[in-house]
Amino acid sequence: MDILAELNAAQKEAVEAINGPVLILAGPGSGKTRVITHRVAYLIKVCGVSPHRIMAVTFTNKAAREMEERLNNLVSGLVRDLTLGTFHAICVRFLRNSGRAAGVDPRFVIYDRDDQLSLVKHSIQEADLDPKQYASSAIISAISSAKSRMLSPPEYLKTGRSYFDEVVGRVYEIYQRLLEESNALDFDDLLMKTVLLFRNNPEILARYQSRYVHILVDEFQDTNLVQYELIRQLGGKHRNICVVGDPDQSIYSWRFADVRNILTFENEYPDAKMVVLEENYRSTKMILDTASHIISANQQRKPVNLWTQNHEGASTVVVETYTEQEEAQFVVSEVERLVGQGEFSLGDCSVMYRTNAQSRVLEEAFVRYGMPYKLVAGTRFYERREVKDIIAYLRLIQNPHDSVSLIRVINVPQRGIGQQTQAKLAGWAKSLGVSQYEALWSMTRDATEDSEIQPPFNSHISRVLTAFSDLMEELILRSKELKLVELFDLVVERSGYKQYLQSENNWQERWENILELRAVAQKEYGDKSPAESLAAFLEEVTLVSDVDDLDESESTVTLITLHQAKGLEFPVVFIVGMEDGLLPHFRSFDDPEQMEEERRLCYVGVTRAKQKVYLVRAFRRSLMGRSTVSEPSRFLNDIPKHLISTGDWREEAESRIVPSIYSWNKPPAPTPSAMEFQAGDHVYHAQFGKGVVVSCQPVKDDAEVVIAFNGAVKKLLLSFANLEKTE
DNA sequence: CGAAAGGCTCTTTTT
DNA sequence: GAGCCTTTCG
Numbered sequence: 001m002d003i004l005a006e007l008n009a010a011q012k013e014a015v016e017a018i019n020g021p022v023l024i025l026a027g028p029g030s031g032k033t034r035v036i037t038h039r040v041a042y043l044i045k046v047c048g049v050s051p052h053r054i055m056a057v058t059f060t061n062k063a064a065r066e067m068e069e070r071l072n073n074l075v076s077g078l079v080r081d082l083t084l085g086t087f088h089a090i091c092v093r094f095l096r097n098s099g100r101a102a103g104v105d106p107r108f109v110i111y112d113r114d115d116q117l118s119l120v121k122h123s124i125q126e127a128d129l130d131p132k133q134y135a136s137s138a139i140i141s142a143i144s145s146a147k148s149r150m151l152s153p154p155e156y157l158k159t160g161r162s163y164f165d166e167v168v169g170r171v172y173e174i175y176q177r178l179l180e181e182s183n184a185l186d187f188d189d190l191l192m193k194t195v196l197l198f199r200n201n202p203e204i205l206a207r208y209q210s211r212y213v214h215i216l217v218d219e220f221q222d223t224n225l226v227q228y229e230l231i232r233q234l235g236g237k238h239r240n241i242c243v244v245g246d247p248d249q250s251i252y253s254w255r256f257a258d259v260r261n262i263l264t265f266e267n268e269y270p271d272a273k274m275v276v277l278e279e280n281y282r283s284t285k286m287i288l289d290t291a292s293h294i295i296s297a298n299q300q301r302k303p304v305n306l307w308t309q310n311h312e313g314a315s316t317v318v319v320e321t322y323t324e325q326e327e328a329q330f331v332v333s334e335v336e337r338l339v340g341q342g343e344f345s346l347g348d349c350s351v352m353y354r355t356n357a358q359s360r361v362l363e364e365a366f367v368r369y370g371m372p373y374k375l376v377a378g379t380r381f382y383e384r385r386e387v388k389d390i391i392a393y394l395r396l397i398q399n400p401h402d403s404v405s406l407i408r409v410i411n412v413p414q415r416g417i418g419q420q421t422q423a424k425l426a427g428w429a430k431s432l433g434v435s436q437y438e439a440l441w442s443m444t445r446d447a448t449e450d451s452e453i454q455p456p457f458n459s460h461i462s463r464v465l466t467a468f469s470d471l472m473e474e475l476i477l478r479s480k481e482l483k484l485v486e487l488f489d490l491v492v493e494r495s496g497y498k499q500y501l502q503s504e505n506n507w508q509e510r511w512e513n514i515l516e517l518r519a520v521a522q523k524e525y526g527d528k529s530p531a532e533s534l535a536a537f538l539e540e541v542t543l544v545s546d547v548d549d550l551d552e553s554e555s556t557v558t559l560i561t562l563h564q565a566k567g568l569e570f571p572v573v574f575i576v577g578m579e580d581g582l583l584p585h586f587r588s589f590d591d592p593e594q595m596e597e598e599r600r601l602c603y604v605g606v607t608r609a610k611q612k613v614y615l616v617r618a619f620r621r622s623l624m625g626r627s628t629v630s631e632p633s634r635f636l637n638d639i640p641k642h643l644i645s646t647g648d649w650r651e652e653a654e655s656r657i658v659p660s661i662y663s664w665n666k667p668p669a670p671t672p673s674a675m676e677f678q679a680g681d682h683v684y685h686a687q688f689g690k691g692v693v694v695s696c697q698p699v700k701d702d703a704e705v706v707i708a709f710n711g712a713v714k715k716l717l718l719s720f721a722n723l724e725k726t727e
Numbered sequence: 728c729g730a731a732a733g734g735c736t737c738t739t740t741t742t
Numbered sequence: 743g744a745g746c747c748t749t750t751c752g
Contacts, residue, residue, distance in 0.1 A: 060742080088742055113741075132747095135737095187742055255741065355739055357743095418728045543742070563740045585739055601740080624738065625743050 014275040015039045021269035022242040027306045028607035029282025041074035055083040059219040091194040102197035110542040111186045115404045123174040142168040147188035148224045148256035182403045191226040209237035220245030222257040284313020295603040297638045298596045315645040317614045327618040328365035347555040348571035354583045372556040386510045393491045401435040413500030440469040483527045573609035578617040579630040683723045
């Protein structure tokens with residue numbers, strides 16, 4: 001197979017330029033992914049470069065997986081040795097292997113946003129600051145910003161000028177100390193510690209530098225300073241660095257990504273070859289034209305000339321509805337129409353929005369119509385309470401010093417270890433200069449007699465604490481001989497979590513989640529021992545993003561935020577909430593740079609579409625419970641009239657929908673009796689297949705059934721679900 | 728100590 | 743409108 005055969009001239013150029021730095025500016029739909037995969041394949045197959053010497057950085061794990069798949073088709077078998085993944089995943093590998101030199105214990109756990117939040121709250125308390133006065137999220141963001149610039153707490157304090165900087169500096173200092181005591185790294189640490197490791201250990205860096213002859217970075221416009229530095233370090237020897245990006249799609253500046261990295265790259269590597277990919281293979285002329293008009297209004301950009309050989313296509317549809325409920329109804333009914341005409345399938349359709357909160361009303365509409373959909377994110381699976389609880393137990397086994405996890409589960413299920421006791425324990429551990437777990441553990445030994453500081457607990461509390469310590473010791477001990485899944489089961493069993501869950505409400509659903517987590521452990525790590533798989537499993541569950549789990553082959557409508565949609569494509573795209581205040585978001589109003597980013601976000605959304613774009617807005621929308629009236633998004637003004645079709649959808653849609661099988665207002669008769677179905681009944685659903693009824697509750701003159709289908713739990717309205725009993 | 732209830736506050740986007 | 747925190751009572 002000729003690797004260059006199916007590429008256009010510019011793409012070929014980008015693939016063949018293997019010596020020296022390369023900057024590829026790739027417009028949406030210009031075959032960027034194709035270029036990267038083919039370039040890697042070309043290096044391996046044509047140039048004979050060992051995959052071991054190639055590193056490819058992607059923005060999401062999903063992108064990495066897809067690339068691996070595609071590569072397997074081009075150069076089967078050789079892909080194993082490739083260093084392929086997100087910056088974060090790759091840094092984890094470096095730190096596990098070589099982190100000791102930077103003072104990183106290789107058994108570290110990774111703290112996600114949630115863990116950060118709880119740690120920052122503790123830090124604020126420990127700094128004797130009023131937690132009500134400082135938003136933890138703002139402080140996290142400031143700390144993250146500091147780490148993106150690789151400033152340590154003292155360095156940060158030195159550069160700070162405002163009182164807020166001072167506060168952040170103090171919290172940062174404590175926060176970092178607590179992280180270290182817990183042997184934990186947050187997302188930013190993964191990057192920063194790696195760069196510091198290389199900076200302070202030239203011999204280690206030299207090893208990696210020699211190894212990586214070729215480095216590729218995707219979505220370069222969304223890299224931050226640390227990531228740039230890491231690439232600079234690793235590429236320092238061979239200088240074969242290939243970065244691919246599109247300044248018009250830079251939408252992560254709030255995460256301290258900096259488009260200027262592209263400029264810096266050009267300046268730092270003046271010999272860099274620049275390749276511009278302008279031919280779009282994805283969208284119709286109409287869509288591309290619409291998108292170009294939207295993005296052209298940005299001041300801070302270089303003009304680009306996107307073009308396509310694709311056909312003209314349909315006009316962009318702009319629609320106004322009265323409320324957000326009506327907006328959702330429009331989307332559902334329009335999807336129904338498109339699918340009914342046979343032109344598109346459900347899986348072809350996507351609905352994109354600025355904020356996660358917007359998904360709820362949409363979901364309600366989809367549920368009401370019994371139309372299958374998948375929500376990317378929502379309450380993210382790994383952020384569910386029960387899932388995090390079990391993960392916390394596993395983390396503690398891996399690393400007992402992890403204080404955030406300890407605090408999370410020490411009293412879940414309730415063991416009579418309340419706040420008072422926990423505070424005493426924390427204080428006591430601090431005075432001993434050991435982690436809380438060590439303090440606990442020392443109580444189980446009689447060594448305390450010769451200790452200066454006696455445990456400050458009465459005998460009852462002591463017994464309860466010792467019992468917990470014994471439990472963890474048992475789990476840690478058993479973890480050495482069991483398989484990962486067996487350990488998982490043991491944790492759920494011995495911690496009393498299963499029993500505890502059964503006393504909670506909607507425990508079935510939550511139990512399902514635990515089983516799903518178990519399935520991940522089972523699937524990926526089968527019967528491996530925890531020694532070889534626990535760390536990998538814990539990493540996976542912390543570093544996954546929501547798009548990672550998106551399966552586009554499934555035939556359901558996709559609900560997704562504009563940010564998450566980057567890098568995806570759909571035949572049909574609905575962008576909802578096209579209102580000033582939402583898109584652009586009002587938080588960006590007073591900052592021209594942020595406003596330009598909002599515009600890019602809109603551009604990203606439109607350019608996801610292959611065939612059809614709908615820009616939908618609601619006249620009235622409730623935000624935070626309050627009903628507000630809003631103006632159409634200013635971005636709509638930049639689309640010339642001749643590209644738009646409007647028309648009164650309402651009249652048309654009503655005449656179409658109401659008498660048909662779907663009804664907006666009343667469920668059609670006959671309404672099946674709620675009594676017909678009970679928990680445990682086996683049922684069949686035309687779309688979802690076989691399932692088991694979890695619960696069935698009457699609502700108004702209908703009933704809401706929760707059904708566990710293979711792999712997914714769905715809430716359906718009985719009158720629409722059209723269920724068949726199968727037993 | 729813990730469960731329940733009421734009151735408070737925000738809501739952008741996420742590896 | 744929901745989640746988070748505090749208060750109150752058993």
